[in-house]
Amino acid sequence: DVKVTQSSRYLVKRTGEKVFLECVQDMDHENMFWYRQDPGLGLRLIYFSYDVKMKEKGDIPEGYSVSREKKERFSLILESASTNQTSMYLCASRLSGELYEQFFGPGTRLTVL
Amino acid sequence: AQRVTQPEKLLSVFKGAPVELKCNYSYSGSPELFWYVQYSRQRLQLLLRHISRESIKGFTADLNKGETSFHLKKPFAQEEDSAMYYCALRGKAAGNKLTFGGGTRVLVKP
Numbered sequence: 501d502v503k504v505t506q507s508s509r510y511l512v513k514r515t516g517e518k519v520f521l522e523c524v525q526d527m528d529h530e531n532m533f534w535y536r537q538d539p540g541l542g543l544r545l546i547y548f549s550y551d552v553k554m555k556e557k558g559d560i561p562e563g564y565s566v567s568r569e570k571k572e573r574f575s576l577i578l579e580s581a582s583t584n585q586t587s588m589y590l591c592a593s594r595l596s597g598e599l600y601e602q603f604f605g606p607g608t609r610l611t612v613l
Numbered sequence: 614a615q616r617v618t619q620p621e622k623l624l625s626v627f628k629g630a631p632v633e634l635k636c637n638y639s640y641s642g643s644p645e646l647f648w649y650v651q652y653s654r655q656r657l658q659l660l661l662r663h664i665s666r667e668s669i670k671g672f673t674a675d676l677n678k679g680e681t682s683f684h685l686k687k688p689f690a691q692e693e694d695s696a697m698y699y700c701a702l703r704g705k706a707a708g709n710k711l712t713f714g715g716g717t718r719v720l721v722k723p
Contacts, residue, residue, distance in 0.1 A: 607656065
């Protein structure tokens, strides 16, 4: 059974703080993704990684960075949190290749005050 | 560019009534289409994909390339179908990334 876990379910931070969101998967998946989920906007891709130490910008990378030092872990970093980054953040992972399903974590609801 | 549009933000139906969630896409090529579902307090999960051509939990979806649509249908809605539904597209030229629509919330009333 695929398990994608995220370090926090709820997080409250102040404007200007550096924020780390952690995601870990236990199925040796090469591909990992970070999305934000907002009402009416659906899921929007922030960053993704095809493999260790690789990263690609998604559709809305501004204000975010990522780190993938180990295959099982993909971190999302908000260098200086702002109120417009208040959102639900979802991590996902999948095996490489077209036929494989993408599995999601439970999400982290981040509030920036 | 690839885009997915779900025109309805909310669909409210009575138990036993048919339900259809609309999904239109924009992509210049052969896309792969998916429906994902998120039940209350649960994580997002795959409901079905067009290449499987199967019915899951009574839901079906047909890819119509002429109309660029992938509508999700169920003839008799159940209360447990109440959830958030997302249509998603994966284009071969886009690094296998998924692009999601804005989502449709389905509420099935008793």
